[in-house]
Every structure is written in structure tokens, then in C-alpha cells.
Amino acid sequence: MPTAKPSSVLSAAAAKKLWNLYGFESSKDLVLEDLAMALGVVVLEGHLKAADAWLIRKGEKGIIRVSDAIPELGRRRFAVAHELGHWSLHKTLSQLLSCTSADMLARYKASAPEIEANMFAAELLMPTHLFQPALGASQPTARFVNELAERFGTTRTSTAFRIADLTKDYFALVMSKDGKVAWWQASDALAEYVWIENGGSVPRYSVAAKFFAGESLPDAPQKIDVGDWFSENRGLDAECFYEDVIPMPRYGKALSLLWLE
Ligand SMILES: [Zn+2]
Structure with a gap:
């Protein structure tokens, strides 16, 4: 994993751009599965061992698999938004990312991509404005x-x-x-x-x-x-x-x- 400093500005800007691009006005407009589809990513639910979500990338298409063991809707949404963060920000990083519940909380002392994915998810789900x-x-x-x-x-x-x-x-x-x-x-x-x-x-x-x-x-x-x-x-x-x-x-x-x- 790269040790570069995470960029909160770029991560938040990428999420903000999606709000503008699709003209969302409130959180009700933000249906993550629809947004993912528009970005070329299918969201599926299924059994995942020791991870909250996965992202698989194949060229311009991707699959997010989110764990069916997550009991709370909010946590599921955060996991999907986090993977959309990887999708938007880390195109060259890896073709397969597996992210744990600890990754979803990472802000410091973690790898930059995990922190950036969380900053993206936070701005996507809870936009500053x-x-x-x-x-x-x-x-x-x-x-x-x-x-x-x-x-x-x-x-x-x-x-x-x-x-x-x-x-x-x-x-x-x-x-x-x-x-x-x-x-x-x-x-x-x-x-x-x-x-x-x-x-x-x-x-x-x-x-x-x-x-x-x-x-x-x-x-x-x-x-x-x-x-x-x-x-x-x-x-x-x-x-x-x-x-x-x-x-x-x-x-x-x-x-x-x-x-x-
Ligand atoms: Zn991650």
C-alpha cells in the first residue's frame, strides 16, 4: 500500500462533484445503487468472510459486493459509499479491494486509500453544504x-x-x-x-x-x-x-x- 499522505480535499471534491453532476438536492435523492450503476458499478449483496465490502474492477466496469451480515442500513450504505470512493479515487491502485469494518473507520494511522475512501463516503452521504x-x-x-x-x-x-x-x-x-x-x-x-x-x-x-x-x-x-x-x-x-x-x-x-x- 502506498504511504502517501491522504488528500481530504480531493476526496471530498470527488464526492461533491457527483452531487452536482446528478443534481441531488437532498439525501433522499441519493440512491447509492442507482448512482453506482450510473458510474458503471453493480452493487450486490452476499456472504463475505471478514470484510464489510469488496470492490472488483474490470476496466470501466465494477462490482461492489457488500456483506449480507451487516445488520444496519447506515453501515451498509457507508460500506457502499466507501467502495464508490475507491472506485472514483483509486483507479490504478488494485483490481480487487477488500475492506473491513476497521477500514471503514480509518482516519489516521491507516493507509491513505482507506482514509480517502472514508472522506469520500462522509462527503457523499453527509455533504458539507x-x-x-x-x-x-x-x-x-x-x-x-x-x-x-x-x-x-x-x-x-x-x-x-x-x-x-x-x-x-x-x-x-x-x-x-x-x-x-x-x-x-x-x-x-x-x-x-x-x-x-x-x-x-x-x-x-x-x-x-x-x-x-x-x-x-x-x-x-x-x-x-x-x-x-x-x-x-x-x-x-x-x-x-x-x-x-x-x-x-x-x-x-x-x-x-x-x-x-
Ligand atoms: Zn477500503
Whole structure:
């Protein structure tokens, strides 16, 4: 795999171009199978071992095979959009690409093509010109993320990711699995101030800890000390953050949304 730096600008531009080219006005107009067909790609569903989706390229024609084991429509859509990203951006890379669920989340420390395919998918499914205005002045609660995910036909995880991409506010999402931090992502505004150690236990007083302890989750976002979640705080002038959790019991995961009031 090439180690070149991923180009977020080119990836997003390629997705944006499709919105313009086909005159989509809202997410309802974006039927991925139809778009794929227009681009010369057939989308099929079937059994895939250890992958969410495949792309096979033969000249100007391609096949995307998406796993029939994916339970959520949003995740299936993201997988198809990710492969369309490879199709549009990586014509000379390989004639066969197999992409795992981890590839679908890659943003850093992964190969450039996987990151680019995700940036393409994020812009295709949640275009900046619609998503950014939708953020408005709303707080990024679990409920708000659910609403956005519904509107854009996306997973709650990729939706929260997109908020981190596009918000000007202090915001972070933290995915925990089996009581440990699996990965996290902060908005640009917050990223320069804080750090969370991957692999560490979720903070004792966090809402995520309640989920892993099998306790019922609070109905409203909770105030959490900044020091509880962030192992490093480089001069952020705040004492408390809000935390709201999206529980994902099927995967043994909890997605914490953290923001400053
Ligand atoms: Zn991929």
C-alpha cells in the first residue's frame, strides 16, 4: 500500500462533484445503487468472510459486493459509499479491494486509500453544504445524533464523526468497548487541547462506565469533570464537559459524545 499522505480535499471534491453532476438536492435523492450503476458499478449483496465490502474492477466496469451480515442500513450504505470512493479515487491502485469494518473507520494511522475512501463516503452521504447548516446551534446529544443519522441514512458513529469534522465547537466522540477506550476523535477546536489514551479504562465517573456496569443510563446529558475523560489538558479553560452516551449493546460498545456547553 502506498504511504502517501491522504488528500481530504480531493476526496471530498470527488464526492461533491457527483452531487452536482446528478443534481441531488437532498439525501433522499441519493440512491447509492442507482448512482453506482450510473458510474458503471453493480452493487450486490452476499456472504463475505471478514470484510464489510469488496470492490472488483474490470476496466470501466465494477462490482461492489457488500456483506449480507451487516445488520444496519447506515453501515451498509457507508460500506457502499466507501467502495464508490475507491472506485472514483483509486483507479490504478488494485483490481480487487477488500475492506473491513476497521477500514471503514480509518482516519489516521491507516493507509491513505482507506482514509480517502472514508472522506469520500462522509462527503457523499453527509455533504458539507447540508450537514453543516443542520448542526446549527444544537447540542450534540445522543438524540440529536440519532436525528441526523436518520435524516442522512448514516450510522450514528459516522454521524458523530462528521460532527467532529465540521463543527467549530469543542466536541469529541469516544468509542469504548468492553470498558476500554477503543478510539476517539476530537473536533479541530478541541484537538489541540486534549488527549485520551487508547486502551485505557473508561473513567469511573463517566456515563460510559454506567453502561459497562449494566446500570441504566441517565435520561439527560451528564456533567463530567474535564480531567475525568481527558488524561491531558493543555490549557483548556473549562472545568466540566457534558457526556451523553449512545449504547451499542449488540457490539459491546458505548459511544460517548463529549462537548462543552
Ligand atoms: Zn477500503
